[in-house]
Amino acid sequence: EAGVTQSPTHLIKTRGQQATLRCSPISGHTSVYWYQQALGLGLQFLLWYDEGEERNRGNFPPRFSGRQFPNYSSELNVNALELEDSALYLCASSSQGANYGYTFGSGTRLTVV
Amino acid sequence: GENVEQHPSTLSVQEGDSAVIKCTYSDSASNYFPWYKQELGKRPQLIIDIRSNVGEKKDQRIAVTLNKTAKHFSLHITETQPEDSAVYFCAASLSGNTGKLIFGQGTTLQVKP
Numbered sequence: 001e002a003g004v005t006q007s008p009t010h011l012i013k014t015r016g017q018q019a020t021l022r023c024s025p026i027s028g029h030t031s032v033y034w035y036q037q038a039l040g041l042g043l044q045f046l047l048w049y050d051e052g053e054e055r056n057r058g059n060f061p062p063r064f065s066g067r068q069f070p071n072y073s074s075e076l077n078v079n080a081l082e083l084e085d086s087a088l089y090l091c092a093s094s095s096q097g098a099n100y101g102y103t104f105g106s107g108t109r110l111t112v113v
Numbered sequence: 114g115e116n117v118e119q120h121p122s123t124l125s126v127q128e129g130d131s132a133v134i135k136c137t138y139s140d141s142a143s144n145y146f147p148w149y150k151q152e153l154g155k156r157p158q159l160i161i162d163i164r165s166n167v168g169e170k171k172d173q174r175i176a177v178t179l180n181k182t183a184k185h186f187s188l189h190i191t192e193t194q195p196e197d198s199a200v201y202f203c204a205a206s207l208s209g210n211t212g213k214l215i216f217g218q219g220t221t222l223q224v225k226p
Contacts (some may be wrong), residue, residue, distance in 0.1 A: 004156075041162060042156070042219055043202065048212030056212050090157070098212045099145040104156040 002027065004105035006091050012111045013081050021076040021108045024084075025093030031055075032074040033094070033102060034066065038087040048098075049074050079111045117141060117205050119217025127225050134220045142208030143158055146186050148177060149202045151219075157202060161188070179210065189224045193224045 005024045013019050025032050034046040045058035049068035052063050057064075063079040072093075078085055092102035116139040126132050138146075147162035161178045163170045163186065170177050174193075179186040190197055200221050217218040 029140045031212065040218075043204075043214075043216040045213045045215075047199070050212070058213070097210065098214055099206050101145075101147050101162055102214070104149075106156045 004091055004103055006089075006094050006105040006108050008108060009106070010109045010111070012113060015081055015112055017037070017081050017084060019078045019085075019110055021089050021091075021110070022073065022081060023076070023079075023093075023105060025061045025089030025091075026103055027094045028073065029093035030072050030102075032068055032072065032096045033092045033098070034074070035059075035090045035091055035092065036077050036087045038084075039108070043090065047076065078110070083112050086110060086112045115207060115215050117202040117203060117215045119203050119220055121220060123221045125222070126193050128193060128195060130193055132193055132197070132222055132224075134203065134222075135185065135215050136187070136203035136217050137183075138205040138206075138215070140207050140215075141184065141204075141215065143184075143205040145206035145214075146177070146208050147214070148175075148188050148197045149200065149204065149216075152199045155156065160201075166213060174184065181218045186224045190222075195224050195226050198222055198224045 005037050007022045031050040035043045048056040066076040068074045088107045090107045092104045117137045136219040144165040149157035150160045174191050176189045200219045202219050203217040
């Protein structure tokens with residue numbers, strides 16, 4: 001069984017540009033969760049998608065957005081990139097919800113220069 | 114509030130010794146407490162979890178204890194090995210179906226051969 005896959009592995013963008021990160025959940029998982037892991041700041045909750053709908057979002061500005069497609073894959077978009085957006089962005093999926101644990105992908109390392 | 118405090122931030126032990134990492138959570142309605150291990154450059158992986166109706170859970174060399182009254186839970190690793198070296202994150206669920214886990218800041222464990 002394939003795990004959670006994320007692409008690209010690395011992404012370098014210039015301040016002010018837009019970044020698009022992609023995630024495919026484990027087959028059969030309908031929920032996708034996005035986290036930001038900035039250096040020294042742990043994992044910060046960004047977004048939760050389930051059955052194509054945004055169910056919850058963390059304390060991030062509106063320029064962080066995303067969507068979930070009918071095949072349950074998901075996209076995270078970050079507009080008007082700022083230097084402090086540089087981080088590892090992790091996607092996770094779950095079949096039964098957050099209270100049964102996530103399976104994380106390997107992440108996308110976003111560097112804003 | 115939503116907060117999980119994790120200590121220590123770094124921990125160095127000799128191979129064969131035990132390691133203990135402690136977390137305190139703020140939401141008294143939290144009922145699910147997973148622990149993730151993240152090796153350098155890899156994805157966080159769920160290693161053990163515990164629910165609020167259980168006080169202790171063990172899986173080979175790792176164990177987790179939960180004190181609901183004190184809102185405190187701990188990870189215990191016995192007979193540490195060099196391959197246990199990694200960053201360990203504790204997390205706690207929130208009341209309601211938020212899809213969100215609140216993570217601690219992480220503990221970097223170094224096991225010296």
